[in-house]
Amino acid sequence: MYLHYQLVTLNVLNRFGICDRGRIMLKAYEDYKTFLIDKDELRRRIRFSRINREALTHTILKCVQVMRANPAECRYGESIIESCAEMMTIGDEDREPEPLRFLNFPSEVRRMIYQYCFHQKAKRGGTNDVYLARKKPSCGCAYFENADSPLERNELALAHTCSRLHEEVMSYFCDAKTLKFSCACVMRKFLEENRMLRGAIRHINFHWCGPAADQSILQLGSLHLKSLTVTISRATTKRITAREEEFRRYFTSKKRGEVALTDALGIDELLSLCGIPNVAVQHPDRLMAPKLLTSDRISLENMLQAKLTLPRKGE
Ligand SMILES: [Zn+2]
DSSP, X not given: OOOHHHHHHTTHHHHHTOOHHHHHHHHHHHHHHTTSSOHHHHHHHXXXXXXXXXXXXXXXXXXXXXXXXXXXXXXXXXHHHHHHHHHHXXXXXXXXXXXXXXXXXXXXXXXXXXXXXXXXXXXXXXXXXXXXXXXXXTTOOOOOTTOXXXXXXXXXXXXXXXXXXXXXXXXXXXHHOEEEESSHHHHHHHXXXXXXXXTTOOXXXXXXXXXXXXXXXXHGGGSOOSEEEEEOOGGGGGSBOHHHHXXXXXXXXXXXXXXXXXXXXXXXXXXXXXXXXXEEEEOOOTTSSOOOOHHHHHHHHHHHHHHHTSOOTTO
């Protein structure tokens, strides 16, 4: 069988007077035979174009005329007729084309779709932050039932379609969103329950409070964060470090004094973090507990920015 490039090389198409559309179809047949296009694509080109179908019939008639006039051209004519006949058979096949599969899209296109999905809320006037706690935590910390940006029920629907998509969608989700936690306990629980996701988390904003704030903050050391926002309030200084507790057993003056931010439970663990390029300290929003002094916020932010942005050991 002669394919398009051979027919062109041997000048057969010119000798047979094959029309432009006929040549296009013979090239499509060659592409099909050399796996450049699949059967469904060839079928679409024949089935949905009256001009292409007519070109096939016209090409067959041309071949018959040339073969009748010049029997020496029969081998080429037969080959072209065979190609056209096979294309017409493919065009008549009743099989439905393969469905368009999402995972067959290039990754750039999939990312554009994720971007569209995850930024809809921000476009509607929301933020890219999401609160992940849906239920009231058992730790007794403040819980923001009417938090400004709860995770919407259908926001991660795409991630639940299959395991391969889950990994990809969650990775994009974590890169695009800041995960917000109403206390350190909720953050710890989330990190423990989502071990697969930990490697993908990039942005965290947590309210520094809770009975196990030190242990929770310690877990942040194993993440690869791009940004960390620490929200401080009076709840932050409700619990103190073991060292400060020891001091207070003996220093009666300390007992009467107000707890300083530098003695809050978790301060040592917070200062032990590193390798986080963007660090901020903020006061709670209007839904949360009363604020601490602004000077404390600025001092802590300066300190964390100086220490936490340092590279990790060995990097
Ligand atoms: Zn808590």
